[in-house]
Structure formats: C-alpha cells, structure tokens
Amino acid sequence: MPAGSRLALKFLLLLGTVTAMCLMPHRTAVAQDLTYFAPGDILPRTVRGITGRSVSFPEWTFPMEVGSATGLHAYMGTQLRDYHGLQSNNDPRLFNYPHRDNQCEPRSRNVAACPAGKGHQGVDIRANDNADKKWNVVAVEDGVVTLITRNTTVGVKNGNHTVQYLHMDPGSIRDAGIEVGDVIRKGQVLGKVSCFMGGSCATSRHLHFHAYTGTLGEGRFYHVYPSLIAAYRRAWNLSDNVENGELKHDPVRETGAPISGSQSVGSPQASCSGIELGDPPAGVDRNAFSSLWLHNCSVMGLVADTVTGARSFVYYHPKASLKDVVALEPMLFTGVNEAGSFRGQARHYSSRCGTAVFDVSGIAFEENGNPVVEVKGRRPQRNPACEMTGTVEEVLRFTFVERVSPSGPPVDHVIPDDRITLSEKTRNFLAITFYPDENGTIRLLPYFAEFPGLATQGGLTDSAGGLIPALRTDEAGVAISWVWIRKRARFTDGLRVTPRTVAHSMAGVDPGACDSQLRPTPVAVQASGNTAAQDACNRVAAYLRGYVGFANGRDFAGDYFGRRVGVDEELILAEPETAWNWMRTMYSHESGRPPVITRTVFERGLRFGDDYISSFYDGVPDVLKSVEFYQNPCNFAQPECSVPVAGNNVQPAGNGEEQPGATTASDARIEELFRLMLDISARVTALENAAGGP
Numbered sequence: 136m137p138a139g140s141r142l143a144l145k146f147l148l149l150l151g152t153v154t155a156m157c158l159m160p161h162r163t164a165v166a167q168d169l170t171y172f173a174p175g176d177i178l179p180r181t182v183r184g185i186t187g188r189s190v191s192f193p194e195w196t197f198p199m200e201v202g203s204a205t206g207l208h209a210y211m212g213t214q215l216r217d218y219h220g221l222q223s224n225n226d227p228r229l230f231n232y233p234h235r236d237n238q239c240e241p242r243s244r245n246v247a248a249c250p251a252g253k254g255h256q257g258v259d260i261r262a263n264d265n266a267d268k269k270w271n272v273v274a275v276e277d278g279v280v281t282l283i284t285r286n287t288t289v290g291v292k293n294g295n296h297t298v299q300y301l302h303m304d305p306g307s308i309r310d311a312g313i314e315v316g317d318v319i320r321k322g323q324v325l326g327k328v329s330c331f332m333g334g335s336c337a338t339s340r341h342l343h344f345h346a347y348t349g350t351l352g353e354g355r356f357y358h359v360y361p362s363l364i365a366a367y368r369r370a371w372n373l374s375d376n377v378e379n380g381e382l383k384h385d386p387v388r389e390t391g392a393p394i395s396g397s398q399s400v401g402s403p404q405a406s407c408s409g410i411e412l413g414d415p416p417a418g419v420d421r422n423a424f425s426s427l428w429l430h431n432c433s434v435m436g437l438v439a440d441t442v443t444g445a446r447s448f449v450y451y452h453p454k455a456s457l458k459d460v461v462a463l464e465p466m467l468f469t470g471v472n473e474a475g476s477f478r479g480q481a482r483h484y485s486s487r488c489g490t491a492v493f494d495v496s497g498i499a500f501e502e503n504g505n506p507v508v509e510v511k512g513r514r515p516q517r518n519p520a521c522e523m524t525g526t527v528e529e530v531l532r533f534t535f536v537e538r539v540s541p542s543g544p545p546v547d548h549v550i551p552d553d554r555i556t557l558s559e560k561t562r563n564f565l566a567i568t569f570y571p572d573e574n575g576t577i578r579l580l581p582y583f584a585e586f587p588g589l590a591t592q593g594g595l596t597d598s599a600g601g602l603i604p605a606l607r608t609d610e611a612g613v614a615i616s617w618v619w620i621r622k623r624a625r626f627t628d629g630l631r632v633t634p635r636t637v638a639h640s641m642a643g644v645d646p647g648a649c650d651s652q653l654r655p656t657p658v659a660v661q662a663s664g665n666t667a668a669q670d671a672c673n674r675v676a677a678y679l680r681g682y683v684g685f686a687n688g689r690d691f692a693g694d695y696f697g698r699r700v701g702v703d704e705e706l707i708l709a710e711p712e713t714a715w716n717w718m719r720t721m722y723s724h725e726s727g728r729p730p731v732i733t734r735t736v737f738e739r740g741l742r743f744g745d746d747y748i749s750s751f752y753d754g755v756p757d758v759l760k761s762v763e764f765y766q767n768p769c770n771f772a773q774p775e776c777s778v779p780v781a782g783n784n785v786q787p788a789g790n791g792e793e794q795p796g797a798t799t800a801s802d803a804r805i806e807e808l809f810r811l812m813l814d815i816s817a818r819v820t821a822l823e824n825a826a827g828g829p
C-alpha cells in the first residue's frame with residue numbers, strides 16, 4: 136500500500152470511531168492525504184469504466200473551491216448507497232479520499248465513451264462536508280452561459296463543447312448573478328453545492344459535473360476524471376502529472392488495484408493486491424456463485440440456497456500458496472445460514488497430513504458498511520507424525536467483494552412470438568414506465584437501474600414518450616413487478632393491499648385525493664385545480680375498472696378469483712394463491728388479456744424478487760443469484776425440472792426421474808461445482824502475496 140493511502144486510512148479509521156467528527160469540516164486534513172483510484176476504476180466492479188487516461192482539458196481549474204489557497208477539499212465518487220455501502224449523507228467516509236471515478240456507473244443515459252455505450256455521463260463530487268448552500272461551485276474555464284434549469288443545471292459553452300454543473304441551489308445561482316447569455320471567467324463562482332433535481336431537493340448534496348460536444352442527446356461526453364485529477368493536483372501545488380496529454384500513474388497517490396472501496400478500509404486483507412475478479416478460472420462457471428468474497432487473499436465463491444439456507448464457501452481464485460492443496464477439496468466451508476447465524480464444517484488443509492474437518496459457527500455482520508462472515512471452531516492439532524495432539528482455535532473470515540452478475544450471451548433480445556402488447560414484449564408486466572425530465576433525460580430509479588434482470592436493450596416507448604424498460608427473462612419481469620408491489624407501491628402496507636390502494640399507487644395519486652366514488656376531494660381540487668384533480672381520479676378509476684370491474688369495467692380479478700373482489704377488500708399477498716390471482720389481475724389490466732407466463736415461472740420470479748429485495752433493500756447480498764439461476768426449475772424443485780430449459784446455461788440436475796426436493800438439486804449443483812473445481816489448480820493465475828494459510 137502506498138504511503139499516501141496508508142495515511143488516508145489512518146485518518147479514516149479515526150473518523151470511523153469518533154462520531155462527533157461527522158460535524159467537523161475537514162480543513163485540518165492536508166494535501167498529503169490525497170489519494171485516488173485509477174481512471175475507470177468504478178463501482179460496482181462488474182461494470183467497466185473508461186480506463187483511458189487522456190487529459191482532454193489540461194487548463195481546467197477544479198469545479199469547486201479547493202486547494203492550498205483555501206485549505207478546502209472535495210471528494211469525487213459514487214452517490215449510490217448500494218455501491219459504497221454507506222448509510223447517509225453524513226457518513227464521514229463520503230468526505231474522504233481516495234477520489235473515485237464514477238463515470239459509466241449503471242444508468243440508462245447513452246454515453247458513447249462508456250464500454251457499455253451508456254451509463255453515468257460525468258462525475259459526482261462531494262464538497263468539504265454535507266453543509267447545504269455553503270460550498271462554492273466555480274467555472275472550470277471561460278465560456279458563455281447557455282442554460283439554467285430546475286435541475287439545477289448551469290450550462291457553459293466554450294467553443295465546440297459545453298460543461299454542465301448540476302444540482303446547485305437556485306437562489307445561490309441568482310445570488311452569484313449568473314444569467315443565460317453571461318460571459319463567465321474561469322474560477323468565477325456559479326452557485327453553491329446543494330441537492331436540486333427537478334426543482335426540489337431530490338438527490339444527495341453534491342455537484343454533478345460533465346462535459347460534452349455536439350448536442351446533449353448525441354451522448355458524446357468527455358471522460359472528465361483525468362482532467363479533474365490533474366486540476367485537483369494543481370490546486371494543491373502538486374505537479375499535475377500530465378505528460379503527452381495523459382495522466383501519468385503516480386505510485387504514491389494513485390491507489391493500487393483494491394478489490395473495492397470499502398474492502399481497503401481497516402480490513403486485514405487490505406494488503407492483498409493484484410487479485411483479479413473479472414475472469415473466472417478456466418472451467419469454472421462464475422454464475423454458479425451468488426457472490427464473491429475475500430478470505431486470506433484468496434477469492435471465494437459463495438453458493439447460497441435461499442430455500443434450505445445452505446451456504447458453501449468454495450475456492451474460486453485460491454492464492455498461489457494454496458492452489459495445489461485446495462484443488463482436490465475446494466469447499467472450505469459448508470453449512471447453513473439461519474438468520475445471520477452460520478454453522479457447519481470447515482476444512483483445515485495440510486499437504487503433509489491431509490485435510491481435517493472441524494465444526495465451526497459464527498455470524499454475518501457489517502463492517503465499514505461491508506458484509507463479513509466470521510466463523511470459528513477448534514481445529515485438530517497434529518504432531519510431526521500426523522497424530523492428533525489436541526485442538527487450537529481457528530477463525531475463518533470472509534469479506535464480501537461483489538455480487539455475481541451473469542456474463543455470457545445476452546438473453547434479452549429474443550422475444551417469444553406470443554407477445555403482443557408493450558408490457559408483454561418488454562416482460563415489464565406492470566408496464567413500469569419512466570418519463571423524461573426537462574432535459575430529455577430518462578432516469579431509472581436505482582431499484583430498477585441496478586436490478587440485474589434489467590435488459591441492456593429492448594425497452595419500448597409508450598404513447599406519452601415514457602420508457603418501459605425491458606427485462607431479460609420472464610422471471611425477471613415477475614421479479615421487478617413483485618419488488619414494485621412489495622417496496623414501491625406507496626400506499627400499501629407490506630403484503631396487504633386493497634385494489635384501491637394499488638390503483639392509487641399505480642396512478643401515482645395521493646390516497647386522499649379521491650372520494651369513495653372516485654370524485655376529487657375538495658382538498659385535492661384546492662391543491663391542484665379542478666381539471667388536474669379530476670384527471671388524477673380518472674386515472675385511478677381506470678385501474679379499478681380493469682382490476683375489479685368498477686363502473687362496469689372489465690373485472691380481470693373475477694376471472695382469477697372466481698368471484699367479485701371488492702374495491703376495498705384486503706388481499707394478503709403472503710398467501711401464494713392470492714398473490715398469483717392478484718398479480719395476474721394486474722398483468723392482465725396492462726395487456727388486456729390473460730398473462731403469458733405460467734404459474735411456475737411466476738413462483739421463480741417471486742423468489743428472484745424476494746432475493747433482490749434482501750440484497751438491494753436489506754443489505755443481504757449473499758442470497759441473490761444470477762438471472763439464469765431463476766430460469767431453472769431444477770433450482771426450485773419444480774415439476775418441469777426433467778425438461779431441459781431452452782437458453783439456460785445452467786443444466787438441470789439429475790435425470791428427471793426423481794427430484795424429491797430443492798436440497799437434492801442444490802447438492803447436485805455443489806457436486807457439479809466440485810467437479811469443475813478439480814480442474815482449476817494448474818491453470819489458476821499466480822497471485823501475489825503467497826504468505827500464510829488458513
């Protein structure tokens with residue numbers, strides 16, 4: 136670890152233990168603390184950033200007041216809680232180095248320069264601390280103000296490119312005297328850092344910064360991080376390290392190849408370097424794992440079964456000193472996870488005396504926002520003759536690295552012939568739609584944008600210009616609808632809904648806005664005017680007509696429940712039949728006909744949705760598996776298990792004659808995994824840091 140980041144680490148640890156420090160602006164920190172990740176080293180690790188180091192704008196000043204003149208700092212990095220594992224705007228770790236590039240993070244926006252062709256179009260920058268309307272945003276260069284919006288964006292054009300500064304407080308822009316048409320100068324204050332998006336405080340307090348050429352919609356964004364690092368260095372009187380238009384590697388300030396941001400904080404594994412996660416060892420199916428973890432500088436794959444609670448940690452990339460000894464028995468831990476308590480058996484490897492198995496137990500917990508599993512037990516102690524002489528305590532610690540995102544051929548382009556309507560073709564069975572903001576940008580909400588079942592292409596546009604994103608599989612389509620009903624439906628209480636509350640949520644209408652006959656209430660009329668209030672209630676009524684036959688509508692619920700369902704009848708979706716009947720009712724309202732999916736696809740989709748909720752909302756990342764996993768009936772002991780599933784890269788286990796339960800299917804998968812792992816040792820990449828063993 137370079138000296139600079141060790142210093143930063145010490146500072147971080149100090150902050151982590153003293154909560155009062157949250158309130159302290161970091162004026163006391165010195166430039167020596169400055170460290171940064173390489174360009175393109177973004178989160179999550181499964182998405183690629185732009186690794187090029189071109190400094191397109193060698194003359195820029197940094198877009199916030201920073202540097203040795205003022206002692207002020209700023210911190211580039213992700214704003215998405217799910218990636219950095221931080222809980223709030225005030226977490227002191229948000230206001231610390233290293234800087235991290237976050238251009239090309241998952242977003243729907245077209246960005247030609249990103250490897251995926253889309254993503255986050257610029258970088259996000261935190262100020263010294265989370266104070267609102269306190270920290271100045273300054274122009275990086277001269278130009279003419281061409282735009283001021285409710286986002287709150289100031290656009291400044293200079294020659295053939297435009298720079299945009301987002302989310303500032305609108306009052307502060309006025310106070311700075313900035314108006315469209317003004318000529319502004321490099322370093323001039325444009326406004327103050329705030330959280331404005333779409334006219335209100337709707338994002339974290341940060342400056343979003345990007346630059347593009349041509350028109351915004353063309354997606355020709357510059358990779359701004361190298362230019363900003365160079366500007367930041369200059370602000371602190373450091374050499375900008377730019378040579379021949381490129382940001383040179385700085386071995387002191389540029390952090391190596393850490394596994395993830397939180398991994399390097401206070402982790403005993405911080406010294407593991409050169410570990411590659413991207414490519415699985417030859418012959419190993421990465422999708423067989425739900426997530427990857429670090430254990431003593433080896434990368435482990437976790438096999439997780441949410442039905443039985445079974446968990447196994449299997450060597451995925453063993454460190455060099457272990458690769459031979461673990462090759463034959465790669466499963467280090469096997470056991471169960473019951474509500475965060477782990478128990479099972481672990482292996483102790485010895486090339487001389489052979490492998491010993493011993494009982495272990497422990498817990499899963501969070502450390503610096505990162506999941507950790509720690510189990511311990513007493514392993515056999517053996518003398519030189521390999522006779523057992525006693526036991527000694529051994530602790531096995533696993534630190535979460537990343538969820539496994541399925542790779543391989545995309546499965547999102549094949550639309551079965553039976554699909555007619557927008558919701559069927561996109562597999563977005565509730566037609567969850569996202570509309571453009573005033574810049575024409577369509578922004579998916581994070582729960583949707585980060586869903587692994589989201590297709591990279593294939594979304595369709597509705598008549599009002601909204602995007603109905605497509606899902607990769609039918610199970611993913613069911614899953615995201617289930618996430619919506621469980622977590623997004625605003626007026627429902629957990630798994631208890633009524634047709635009326637769901638209709639209000641689907642229509643985006645406040646529950647108090649319409650009376651029992653779906654006429655606007657006086658309060659609603661006063662708030663939004665007669666026409667708008669009437670429109671809102673009409674939208675709610677349209678859902679209820681389709682759902683339960685309100686005002687002599689279609690009544691799809693009648694088809695599935697076999698009876699009339701009341702507008703205010705409570706439906707308990709924890710009951711499988713009720714869930715199936717009600718979700719079919721909703722799907723049918725969108726498509727106008729019975730759903731195209733079967734009951735077993737639906738059940739797998741619910742599991743996908745439940746696992747995603749555990750992962751995204753509840754911070755239990757180890758349960759979520761690959762998209763393909765949820766396509767396979769054998770993983771759920773469903774009757775179709777005997778029939779190979781088209782397009783699956785996970786083959787059904789067994790020969791189909793007997794599938795007594797999920798446990799058996801899961802065991803078969805683990806055996807398969809074992810077989811694959813036998814082959815890897817010779818081909819495993821040599822890893823650095825060969826010291827020590829479990």
Ligand SMILES: [Zn+2]
Nearest residue numbers: 257258259343
């Ligand atoms: Zn941003």
